[in-house]
Amino acid sequence: MAEMVNVAVDAMGGDNAPGEIVKGAVEAVNEDRRVKVFLVGREPVIREELKKYTYPAEQLEIVHAEEVIDTGEPPVMAIRRKKDSSIVKAMYMVKEGQCDALVSAGSTGAVLVGGQVIVGRIKGVERPPLAPIIPNAEGVSLLLDCGANVDARPSQLLQFAKMGSVYMESVLGVKNPRVGLVNIGVEEEKGNALTRETYPLLQSCPEINFIGNVEARDIPAGVADVLVCEAFAGNIVLKMLEGVSDVLIKKIKGGMMSSLRSKIGALLVKPALKKTLKGFSTEEYGGAPLLGLNGLVVKTHGSSKAIEIRHSILQCIAFKEQNINEKIKEQIVLED
């Protein structure tokens, strides 16, 4: 039998903690025998939540942490001071090898800082990108970087492309993933200084399948599997995707309720529509990995429900079994 995949889960992070976090962890261990979850947080409340469910006891363990880092706290300070917080404790479990991965719906800043400061970067990785999986018309793409550090260098974007390709191929099973550079035109000379300098680096890299510049217009259609950009642009892509979807779905629902005729129609289309929209929700695909660290750190939405936590935990299995970090190391070493 293969080794267990040990995942530390921040039971206190996110708007729906600990209820939905604990529920997602229970669902994950009930679904897959290969994973063991360590629920990190206040033991009494976690224990109380766990009473609601049945699950294989050997796959679920509570690790007590007294403190909680709030989303409003300055992350560097919080990571330094709150040594007994669920995020910091979970980070150390990865750093010390007790866990392979960590899942948190808590403070994005604290997860990004903790990942770099406590878990640490793989040697040679310049900047670990936060890489959410985003839905498109055909399936999903990996968008990196969406982290907190803007103004990246071309060499960093090249590393994003390599790490993203490894993740997409090994974890999501996309063969020879198409890498696109997010830009404001398709021609090589289009864009800003960063994209113009990055283009030739991506083009001459034999380890990736570079398809050229990708305009934001074509991102939702799914023209690329790995979308490379610096964090300011990545954040706008991600947030526009979420914002436009939300508003449009609300508008459509409102439109359907505008007359008796449309109300009756709405009842009839509802099941089909629900299925369609589910496939286009960012919450269906688990969290965003922070790549290039000595272990896997997965950040899920602050509003995560059990389903996203479950997906995020199960994502960690492929990450370990496919030796993603070994593959990333090989790619990064190739540079030197």
Add this chain to the structure above:
Amino acid sequence: MAEMVNVAVDAMGGDNAPGEIVKGAVEAVNEDRRVKVFLVGREPVIREELKKYTYPAEQLEIVHAEEVIDTGEPPVMAIRRKKDSSIVKAMYMVKEGQCDALVSAGSTGAVLVGGQVIVGRIKGVERPPLAPIIPNAEGVSLLLDCGANVDARPSQLLQFAKMGSVYMESVLGVKNPRVGLVNIGVEEEKGNALTRETYPLLQSCPEINFIGNVEARDIPAGVADVLVCEAFAGNIVLKMLEGVSDVLIKKIKGGMMSSLRSKIGALLVKPALKKTLKGFSTEEYGGAPLLGLNGLVVKTHGSSKAIEIRHSILQCIAFKEQNINEKIKEQIVLED
């Protein structure tokens, strides 16, 4: 009676030229007595199109131009060489005061270059921003800059904020328009070097109603009337809005066709839905003005149909009657 508003329309520009362009021009003059349209392009084909309609002859004139600038041509070269093209001729009609404004669905590059080189900037304007009107949940916002020149300076973003506020207030009738700086977080210190330097400039400008940073997530909800950013970010906002809407609407339509039950429902919701979606289409609001020039230059979508051309022409009336350029001059002079 007030003076006529003279608008030069590039009859040869865009995917649907000259048919839809001519149709839009006819609709505009039939709708409003205050506007006179000069259809610039190949006279025989324009004349042929005009035969299909009735309209007040004194409000529509053909100006022959032999050449056409294709969207694929390098813009600087095209503007310089094709002196007898519809775009260049129309630009000169604005420069020489024969027309107050110009509307083109042709090459974006040629319109941007021609606007700056031929029509010319208002004294003091550092960079003329391309400012599309984008739909949101509550109405519309003006997004600037979406032009071709990236890597703007903070002082340019301040000018965008002022010009955008004048346009939004005078042309679209939004009192004291809320100005937001597009950023990756709401706190003042968030973002890249450009946004951090721009924030205090906007905050200390008494002529605008600055509401702070706006995350892309909140743009579709309509939290600001004027959205200020440099062109790379602006392009991503605009193109994601269009791309996500397109894919989502296609998915929803596909979902509705997936079963007999949903097909019947679709028939019932169709009219209400059509109305809702119309309000969220970028094509409903006319073209994007290129602000800060000695005249108004309006760029419409390459795929423009008559409705967008009509709206764009009618937009020019308010632009002239409200003395937008005088107001912009006042704002820019205030700086010195």
